[in-house]
Amino acid sequence: MPFRDIIGHRQLVGLLARSVRRESLPPSLIFAGPAGIGKRLTALATAQALNCTAPVITKDDSSASASSGETIDACGKCKACKRIARGVHPDVLFVEPGDTGSIKIEQVRDIVDRAAYRPFEGRRRAVIIDQADALVPAAQNALLKTLEEPPPSSVFMLITSRPDMLLPTVLSRCPRLQFRALGPHDIAAALVKRGHSEADARAVAATAEGSLGRALETSAGDLVEARDVAQHVLAQAAASVGNPRKRIESAQDLVPKPGARGADDRRQLASRLRAMASLLRDIELLSTRADVRALANPDVQPALERLTKAYEGERGIRAFTAVDRALGALVGNAGVKIVADWLVLQL
Numbered sequence: 418m419p420f421r422d423i424i425g426h427r428q429l430v431g432l433l434a435r436s437v438r439r440e441s442l443p444p445s446l447i448f449a450g451p452a453g454i455g456k457r458l459t460a461l462a463t464a465q466a467l468n469c470t471a472p473v474i475t476k477d478d479s480s481a482s483a484s485s486g487e488t489i490d491a492c493g494k495c496k497a498c499k500r501i502a503r504g505v506h507p508d509v510l511f512v513e514p515g516d517t518g519s520i521k522i523e524q525v526r527d528i529v530d531r532a533a534y535r536p537f538e539g540r541r542r543a544v545i546i547d548q549a550d551a552l553v554p555a556a557q558n559a560l561l562k563t564l565e566e567p568p569p570s571s572v573f574m575l576i577t578s579r580p581d582m583l584l585p586t587v588l589s590r591c592p593r594l595q596f597r598a599l600g601p602h603d604i605a606a607a608l609v610k611r612g613h614s615e616a617d618a619r620a621v622a623a624t625a626e627g628s629l630g631r632a633l634e635t636s637a638g639d640l641v642e643a644r645d646v647a648q649h650v651l652a653q654a655a656a657s658v659g660n661p662r663k664r665i666e667s668a669q670d671l672v673p674k675p676g677a678r679g680a681d682d683r684r685q686l687a688s689r690l691r692a693m694a695s696l697l698r699d700i701e702l703l704s705t706r707a708d709v710r711a712l713a714n715p716d717v718q719p720a721l722e723r724l725t726k727a728y729e730g731e732r733g734i735r736a737f738t739a740v741d742r743a744l745g746a747l748v749g750n751a752g753v754k755i756v757a758d759w760l761v762l763q764l
């Protein structure tokens with residue numbers, strides 16, 4: 418995937434594209450930022466731009482100085498680009514955690530050895546270490562020597578959502594590119610590109626919390642189901658003020674049907690809660706008479722308007738906070754049923 422197909426991150430991508438063009442890319446870099454937002458794809462695009470045999474060079478008008486005003490991008494079609502995309506280019510090396518969840522010292526020694534040679538085919542060898550925070554300390558130390566005296570023809574890219582897990586010595590050797598969560602607009606545009614309808618894309622993007630990876634996991638069908646359940650539970654809670662028993666009953670609707678595997682249970686409840694948060698945000702928008710074009714779920718606007726009376730103001734805010742806390746509890750491994758029961762009593 419060339420730079421031009423990366424969703425969002427325009428500034429960072431522009432910086433990389435100019436540095437590759439000027440041959441001033443640092444020998445080691447940290448790509449830091451939340452999971453699922455395109456760090457690995459950007460590293461791949463960088464490897465392609467470094468080794469493409471038919472690169473596209475563009476004048477970059479946004480740049481102030483003329484000398485730095487060119488960017489380079491991979492063609493995406495040549496043999497080198499295709500092999501890099503498939504992970505089989507001899508000069509683009511990947512390291513990632515094995516079955517144990519960590520990156521061992523042997524894996525690092527292996528790539529350090531290979532990085533010492535000149536590239537076989539390409540111009541510059543790229544070493545991409547995914548989930549670099551999984552490097553055991555001994556492996557980080559083994560890498561350190563290479564980061565201190567990098568082989569001239571290699572670039573090391575360390576990808577991580579938890580840079581604080583890396584040794585200070587490693588951090589200090591690698592300039593950091595900080596990736597930010599994507600805006601709902603970027604995510605929706607990416608989904609539309611992948612064939613989703615505009616309405617589905619907006620609804621999915623609203624629950625993705627800045628992660629395109631998560632948005633892609635949530636198929637539109639799942640989302641519609643999650644939203645139906647969330648809407649039903651909100652309506653039930655609105656109709657049963659002062660009737661805790663009835664509310665606990667509606668918690669059963671929130672919990673996925675038995676038979677689903679444990680991890681799946683959790684994932685499903687989480688997606689229902691994210692849908693609920695998105696609905697509550699829209700209800701807040703409607704109750705403050707804000708612009709309806711900002712709605713994340715415009716296709717269910719009439720149903721949301723019916724809920725506005727119950728959830729406007731204080732109660733809506735309380736409900737939203739409760740959903741947020743429930744999501745936090747799920748991440749913290751609280752039981753699915755306990756979380757659902759607690760939540761419905763707060764709505």
Ligand SMILES: [Zn+2]
Binds near residue numbers: 469470
């Ligand atoms: Zn190419």
